[in-house]
Amino acid sequence: MTDTHAQPEAQTMREIALSRNSVVFAVLIAITLISWLLGFAPGADSSSHADGGILLLLAFFKVRLVVIHFMEISHAPLMLRVICEGWIVISCLVLIAIYLDLIAI
Amino acid sequence: MPWSKMVSTGFEPVNAETRPSTTTQRSPNPGGQRHLPGDEGIWLFIIGDMTVFTLFFGIFLHFRTRSLELYQNSQALLNPDYGLLNTLILLASSWFVVMAVSAFRSGRERAVRNLIGLAALCGIAFSVLKYIEYQAKLAAGITPETNEFFIFYYLLTGIHFVHLLVGVGVLCYAWVKLQLRGLPAMSLEEIESGASYWHMVDLLWIVIFPLIYLMP
Numbered sequence: 001m002t003d004t005h006a007q008p009e010a011q012t013m014r015e016i017a018l019s020r021n022s023v024v025f026a027v028l029i030a031i032t033l034i035s036w037l038l039g040f041a042p043g044a045d046s047s048s049h050a051d052g053g054i055l056l057l058l059a060f061f062k063v064r065l066v067v068i069h070f071m072e073i074s075h076a077p078l079m080l081r082v083i084c085e086g087w088i089v090i091s092c093l094v095l096i097a098i099y100l101d102l103i104a105i
Numbered sequence: 106m107p108w109s110k111m112v113s114t115g116f117e118p119v120n121a122e123t124r125p126s127t128t129t130q131r132s133p134n135p136g137g138q139r140h141l142p143g144d145e146g147i148w149l150f151i152i153g154d155m156t157v158f159t160l161f162f163g164i165f166l167h168f169r170t171r172s173l174e175l176y177q178n179s180q181a182l183l184n185p186d187y188g189l190l191n192t193l194i195l196l197a198s199s200w201f202v203v204m205a206v207s208a209f210r211s212g213r214e215r216a217v218r219n220l221i222g223l224a225a226l227c228g229i230a231f232s233v234l235k236y237i238e239y240q241a242k243l244a245a246g247i248t249p250e251t252n253e254f255f256i257f258y259y260l261l262t263g264i265h266f267v268h269l270l271v272g273v274g275v276l277c278y279a280w281v282k283l284q285l286r287g288l289p290a291m292s293l294e295e296i297e298s299g300a301s302y303w304h305m306v307d308l309l310w311i312v313i314f315p316l317i318y319l320m321p
Contacts, residue, residue: 010211016204025200032192048321055315066308070203071301072142080141083152091159098166099320105167 024069028062053096060092142206143298151305154268158309162316165257169320172253179254180318182247187238188318191231192310198227199307202276202300209296214288217296221280224303228273235266258317265309272306275299 011019035058064085068074073084097103141148169176205220242248249259279299282290 010213011207012211013208013213013216016207016211016213016216019204019207021200021203021207025196025203028196029193032189032196036189052320055319055321059312059315062311063308066199066304066311070199070307071304072140075139076141077139080148087152087155087159091162095159095162095166098163099170101170105163 021069024065028065031058031062049100052099056092056096056099060088064088143301144294147298147301151301154305155309158312161261162312165261165316168253168257175252176254177321179252179258180320182245183258183318184238184241185318187234188314191234192314194227194231194234195307195310198224198231199304201227202303206296206300209288209291209293212288214283217288218280218283221276221283225273225276225280228269228276231269232266232273235262261313261317265306265313268309269306272299272303275302 035055067084067088071084073081076084094103098105201220201224205217205224208216208220247255249256276299279291279296
């Protein structure tokens with residue numbers, strides 16, 4: 001699997017299509033579909049608060065995949081990476097806490 | 106040193122050797138050097154925009170816990186199939202954009218155009234679905250004035266939709282430029298800036314969809 005930043009030479013379309021980012025894309029689709037089928041489709045029997053927390057965790061896991069791989073933050077200046085990762089963790093925790101009524105704003 | 110420059114260089118001193126290139130280039134910095142995808146301005150915008158939206162999400166969840174039944178009943182009036190389809194469409198569009206950037210770095214002009222075109226088509230498909238969804242709601246008499254949940258529904262999805270339309274405009278603009286003048290028409294920084302903005306549109310929806318349509 002190719003890393004576009006380590007390889008300055010031109011890639012073939014095959015390399016581009018079969019890169020790590022394509023795997024990330026497949027994972028994003030899979031998570032979206034599996035969580036949908038597993039009963040996070042509304043109207044399903046599971047409607048507890050734990051499921052809401054899991055939904056948010058899955059959402060931010062997907063967000064992190066997009067930020068780190070698609071937006072190439074893994075190769076960005078360190079300060080920006082710290083800001084992005086920090087935002088992901090803090091937002092996820094704070095939103096789950098508000099949802100579970102552990103904190104109010 | 107301005108804040109934006111500090112962020113983009115990772116707080117390292119800016120000199121001729123370490124400054125990210127802003128001239129047209131076909132490949133990223135070799136040797137694993139850190140690289141900011143796009144210009145500093147777009148990243149300042151992205152960070153600011155994400156902050157505002159996150160506050161919005163927090164406020165939504167705060168009011169939701171206070172009127173849980175109202176929000177649950179209102180959510181039941183939504184059609185989450187639209188939301189799921191739109192999520193899949195935007196994920197695909199981000200993938201196309203990622204490959205377009207790789208193709209640009211490899212100097213593959215036709216691939217860049219085709220992939221940007223596909224991403225734009227995804228954005229248009231999202232817009233059509235959103236229009237149909239809004240039409241159905243309005244026809245059923247559900248407006249932003251219906252109740253508190255629907256204020257958030259229209260505001261969150263509506264403001265996101267405006268961001269998306271701007272993104273589609275940017276993609277179409279890039280496509281036309283590439284069509285008329287080929288790869289030299291755009292710099293790597295411009296392509297990466299547009300790409301970063303588009304990914305932001307995608308990841309906003311990744312949160313909005315479960316928040317509005319699925320939360321139990």
